[in-house]
Amino acid sequence: MRRLATLLALAALAAAAPATAQDGATIYKRCAACHLADGSGVPGAFPPLKADVRALAATAAGRRYLALVVIRGVSGPITVAGKVYRGTMPAQGGLNDAQIASVLNHVVRGSSAKAFTAKEIAGYRAGGASLTSAAVARLQPKVGGK
Numbered sequence: 296m297r298r299l300a301t302l303l304a305l306a307a308l309a310a311a312a313p314a315t316a317q318d319g320a321t322i323y324k325r326c327a328a329c330h331l332a333d334g335s336g337v338p339g340a341f342p343p344l345k346a347d348v349r350a351l352a353a354t355a356a357g358r359r360y361l362a363l364v365v366i367r368g369v370s371g372p373i374t375v376a377g378k379v380y381r382g383t384m385p386a387q388g389g390l391n392d393a394q395i396a397s398v399l400n401h402v403v404r405g406s407s408a409k410a411f412t413a414k415e416i417a418g419y420r421a422g423g424a425s426l427t428s429a430a431v432a433r434l435q436p437k438v439g440g441k
């Protein structure tokens with residue numbers, strides 16, 4: 296099933312010129328397994344990737360946190376949209392810096408935050424290489440609504 300999904304994703308990629316492996320919506324499919332296709336999440340289990348994430352993308356500390364969540368994983372407690380999550384998101388291995396920039400740009404689309412770039416992600420990756428997922432959780436800056 297997973298293999299079929301991968302093949303379908305690849306077929307969709309091939310069909311949709313000028314889409315590339317960098318396409319954020321395509322990469323987001325791996326996130327949607329937990330956060331759902333529209334990013335609304337599952338209360339108590341998987342946080343929504345909505346207003347809080349957009350607010351985080353507007354600050355330097357928030358952008359670093361978002362990148363490191365994907366690179367290193369995150370293991371709470373964290374508070375998202377006023378609810379506490381005490382789960383674990385596994386690091387999303389295998390995504391390169393350009394792919395992480397693309398998927399984060401997809402997640403925060405519609406916000407006024409400047410676009411993530413591969414170069415920016417590379418800097419966060421280098422600086423956060425020794426962080427555990429619990430340490431990433433402690434980096435979560437406070438955003439509105441908490």
Ligand code: HEC
Nearest residue numbers: 325326329340347364369370371375380381382383384387
């Ligand atoms: C296996 C399930 C799973 C997958 C796949 C997954 N996540 Fe998560 N994600 C979680 C869980 C669980 C948390 C909350 C962890 C906690 O409770 O500390 C989380 C938290 C987050 C947060 C923190 C939100 C905040 O407001 O602080 C972001 C951002 C995020 N995920 C983005 C992504 C992106 C982007 C992808 C795809 C590249 C992804 N996730 C894939 C389960 C997942």
